[in-house]
Amino acid sequence: MEIGQKVKVCRLRDxxxxxxxxxxxxxxxxxxxxxxxGSGVGAVVKFDDRSETWxxxxxxxxxx
Numbered sequence: 001m002e003i004g005q006k007v008k009v010c011r012l013r014d015x016x017x018x019x020x021x022x023x024x025x026x027x028x029x030x031x032x033x034x035x036x037x038g039s040g041v042g043a044v045v046k047f048d049d050r051s052e053t054w055x056x057x058x059x060x061x062x063x064x
Contacts, residue, residue, distance in 0.1 A: 001043055005030050007060040009045070020053055027063055028052075 009023045028045035036042045046052040
């Protein structure tokens with residue numbers, strides 16, 4: 001994964017707030033990366049509605 005790459009939210013690992021559940025199946029653009037829990041890296045994804053949140057790498061799949 002690279003910054004600027006389009007990705008689709010394909011699954012969610014944990015129970016999360018409804019606004020994040022609404023992102024399931026949506027396509028966004030990787031804006032940055034974030035250390036998740038000291039053992040992995042997540043991606044900060046920005047969506048067309050200008051919202052952004054981070055996801056674990058295995059929750060995302062590349063589009064196109």
